[in-house]
Amino acid sequence: MSPSRLVDAQSGEPAPEDADPFAPDPKRLWDWQHDGASLGRETVEARGSGGVWRFRELVDPELPIGAEVSLTEGDTPLLDCPTLADYCGLGNLSVKHEGRNPTGSFKDRGMTVAVSRARHAGARVLACASTGNTAASLAAYSARAGLRSVVVIPAQATASGKLSQAIAHGARVLQIEGDFDAAMRMVLDLAREGDLALVNSANPWRIEGQKTIVFELCAQLAWDPPDWLVFPAGNLGNAAAFGKALREARALGWIERTPRLVAVQAAGAAPFVTSFEAGFAPLQPVAAETLATAIRIGAPVSFHRAVRSLRETGGLAIAVDDAAILDAKAAVDRAGIGAEPASCASVAGTRALAARGTILPGERVVCLLTGHLLKDPETTRDYHLGRLAPAPQANPPCRIPARLDALRSALTA
Numbered sequence: 226m227s228p229s230r231l232v233d234a235q236s237g238e239p240a241p242e243d244a245d246p247f248a249p250d251p252k253r254l255w256d257w258q259h260d261g262a263s264l265g266r267e268t269v270e271a272r273g274s275g276g277v278w279r280f281r282e283l284v285d286p287e288l289p290i291g292a293e294v295s296l297t298e299g300d301t302p303l304l305d306c307p308t309l310a311d312y313c314g315l316g317n318l319s320v321k322h323e324g325r326n327p328t329g330s331f332k333d334r335g336m337t338v339a340v341s342r343a344r345h346a347g348a349r350v351l352a353c354a355s356t357g358n359t360a361a362s363l364a365a366y367s368a369r370a371g372l373r374s375v376v377v378i379p380a381q382a383t384a385s386g387k388l389s390q391a392i393a394h395g396a397r398v399l400q401i402e403g404d405f406d407a408a409m410r411m412v413l414d415l416a417r418e419g420d421l422a423l424v425n426s427a428n429p430w431r432i433e434g435q436k437t438i439v440f441e442l443c444a445q446l447a448w449d450p451p452d453w454l455v456f457p458a459g460n461l462g463n464a465a466a467f468g469k470a471l472r473e474a475r476a477l478g479w480i481e482r483t484p485r486l487v488a489v490q491a492a493g494a495a496p497f498v499t500s501f502e503a504g505f506a507p508l509q510p511v512a513a514e515t516l517a518t519a520i521r522i523g524a525p526v527s528f529h530r531a532v533r534s535l536r537e538t539g540g541l542a543i544a545v546d547d548a549a550i551l552d553a554k555a556a557v558d559r560a561g562i563g564a565e566p567a568s569c570a571s572v573a574g575t576r577a578l579a580a581r582g583t584i585l586p587g588e589r590v591v592c593l594l595t596g597h598l599l600k601d602p603e604t605t606r607d608y609h610l611g612r613l614a615p616a617p618q619a620n621p622p623c624r625i626p627a628r629l630d631a632l633r634s635a636l637t638a
Contacts, residue, residue: 254526318591336434364393406523455572
């Protein structure tokens with residue numbers, strides 16, 4: 226038996242021989258199962274760093290060494306943040322900042338694996354649907370690999386930082402008159418026709434890379450995980466990856482308990498939360514609308530995988546409105562950390578759960594920040610200029626004449 230095999234993400238049954246991870250069927254997603262994979266904590270600690278590929282045996286044990294397409298992704302910081310703990314009404318809150326990855330988002334962890342595998346399989350054209358971060362990541366990793374990339378994005382809801390990255394790295398950028406969910410349907414259809422290799426998180430190689438966020442977090446915490454791991458939720462790839470990672474970490478004896486996962490969606494794009502609140506009722510897609518464009522997704526592909534993750538960890542799903550997300554973003558930014566709006570849904574969700582008494586003051590919480598502050602400069606600017614009400618933490622610039630007395634007056638105002 227091959228050390229790695231595709232299995233049904235829900236049932237665990239073996240996939241048919243013709244199953245293609247680069248042409249997934251959203252009605253039946255696959256996961257990789259690495260039979261006999263083993264990696265001890267001592268080995269992880271001895272390696273010290275290495276990002277995603279530090280965990281090679283649990284990510285892709287069959288990829289030849291040297292075949293990786295890497296930009297030194299991973300090894301992101303875990304930052305203790307007392308000011309954000311105070312903001313949320315808690316005693317212990319840390320943030321794991323995935324915006325410190327090469328293209329500024331967590332997507333790089335999955336992309337290094339998916340693009341490495343695609344090149345190794347002989348693919349020539351890689352594609353994705355994106356709200357922006359996946360496009361930026363795919364463009365960079367495809368360029369690094371010497372492959373062509375095609376990104377399909379909404380014309381009206383892609384932040385300039387992300388669009389600029391995709392263009393600069395040479396991707397063929399196609400802006401559709403529709404939303405992310407329409408783009409996703411289109412690229413899935415093309416992938417199944419064999420015209421290109423899809424690298425969205427429906428592709429199980431992406432999930433393998435994103436698992437390493439949790440693996441790395443466990444190592445950073447000396448194998449003593451937090452009580453809660455809170456993260457933004459859009460297409461639900463991280464929800465799928467985190468549950469799978471915790472399952473594997475427990476099986477390997479790395480950790481003795483699992484944190485409770487919390488998937489936080491924007492109120493205008495919360496079909497997973499609606500399902501959760503109805504006892505995981507069948508997903509009902511919505512027309513997504515939120516300023517947090519990275520999670521502006523109304524029909525998340527990894528729904529069933531995410532359900533399994535929350536069930537296995539006693540997890541929760543919660544929705545927060547745009548005002549709460551922007552307020553949390555202002556707090557994150559003022560803490561000297563900074564993140565794009567969607568990232569800060571994790572902090573907004575934590576604050577809401579603490580106010581309800583769901584998260585207790587003495588519990589340990591890690592919030593995931595998924596993207597860099599500079600991914601969406603327009604929203605940051607508009608908030609502080611008072612264009613996005615309410616803005617209680619606005620810090621607008623002050624224009625003054627080029628005179629010393631005007632400067633002195635402004636400094637004492």
